[in-house]
Amino acid sequence: xxxxxxxxxxxxxxxxxxxxxxxxxxxxxxxxxxxxxxxxxxxxxxxxxxxxxxxxxxxxxxxxxxxxxxxxxxxxxxxxxxxxxxxxxxxxxxxxxxxxxxxxxxxxxxxxxxxxxxxxxxxxxxxxxxxxxxxxxxxxxxxxxxxxxxxxxxxxxxxxxxxxxxxxxxxxxxxxxxxxxxxxxxxxxxxxxxxxxxxxxxxxxxxxxxxxxxxxxxxxxxxxxxxxxxxxxxxxxxxxxxxxxxxxxxxxxxxxxxxxxxxxxxxxxxxxxxxxxx
Numbered sequence: 001x002x003x004x005x006x007x008x009x010x011x012x013x014x015x016x017x018x019x020x021x022x023x024x025x026x027x028x029x030x031x032x033x034x035x036x037x038x039x040x041x042x043x044x045x046x047x048x049x050x051x052x053x054x055x056x057x058x059x060x061x062x063x064x065x066x067x068x069x070x071x072x073x074x075x076x077x078x079x080x081x082x083x084x085x086x087x088x089x090x091x092x093x094x095x096x097x098x099x100x101x102x103x104x105x106x107x108x109x110x111x112x113x114x115x116x117x118x119x120x121x122x123x124x125x126x127x128x129x130x131x132x133x134x135x136x137x138x139x140x141x142x143x144x145x146x147x148x149x150x151x152x153x154x155x156x157x158x159x160x161x162x163x164x165x166x167x168x169x170x171x172x173x174x175x176x177x178x179x180x181x182x183x184x185x186x187x188x189x190x191x192x193x194x195x196x197x198x199x200x201x202x203x204x205x206x207x208x209x210x211x212x213x214x215x216x217x218x219x220x221x222x223x224x225x226x227x228x229x230x231x232x233x234x235x236x237x238x239x240x241x242x243x244x245x246x247x248x249x250x251x252x253x254x255x256x257x258x259x260x261x262x263x264x265x266x267x268x269x270x271x272x273x274x275x276x277x278x
Contacts, residue, residue, distance in 0.1 A: 085128070202233050
């Protein structure tokens with residue numbers, strides 16, 4: 001599986017289960033969006049529109065409340081902007097449109113202020129930075145979004161350091177391993193991967209496991225440690241066809257491993273699990 005295709009998965013990672021997060025707006029925070037007069041009459045403010053969308057979503061009818069979501073997004077609601085971006089990125093209830101998805105994620109990034117996100121909003125902002133980074137890294141065909149690895153590096157770095165986001169840490173690791181944007185640096189790439197892997201990021205576990213098991217320039221070979229991370233990744237991958245590369249990497253390592261490697265991996269795994277329980 002190529003590096004570009006792995007990083008392209010980031011938007012899918014970002015479009016997961018953030019939806020139950022809501023923002024408690026103070027009255028002086030409420031912004032009234034411009035737009036369809038009918039929509040303006042339908043909702044009192046963006047907060048009410050967001051609540052209306054959540055009601056429809058939880059009732060299993062998210063598409064019927066899309067106008068409420070757009071109203072809330074136009075009014076500055078980060079969650080509404082994130083959800084619309086996710087929907088356009090995945091083609092969920094709307095026609096897939098990566099350019100529109102990018103625009104909604106970008107609005108969240110542009111509204112970022114280090115002192116602004118509440119604890120419940122941090123995952124939204126982190127995901128938006130990662131999504132914008134992924135689009136910048138790959139570009140969007142037939143749009144104004146050109147491939148820009150340097151910008152992707154900035155976006156991932158903010159999400160990885162300010163928010164400690166594992167998807168951003170994984171993507172930074174990929175960029176340093178591939179030399180796509182920054183200068184190629186396997187040691188630094190492995191460091192970022194390990195931060196993500198220790199947060200149970202499956203792809204980071206698999207890639208780090210391969211690096212440790214097979215070795216890489218600047219990274220000390222640690223076969224038992226590599227086999228441990230590959231074992232965790234294999235367990236997380238399950239039977240999903242999209243993760244066949246993880247299964248193959250695990251099978252390859254197991255076939256090449258000797259008894260000392262396997263015993264060492266088991267000891268590392270026990271220590272790792274004990275540390276997570278504490």
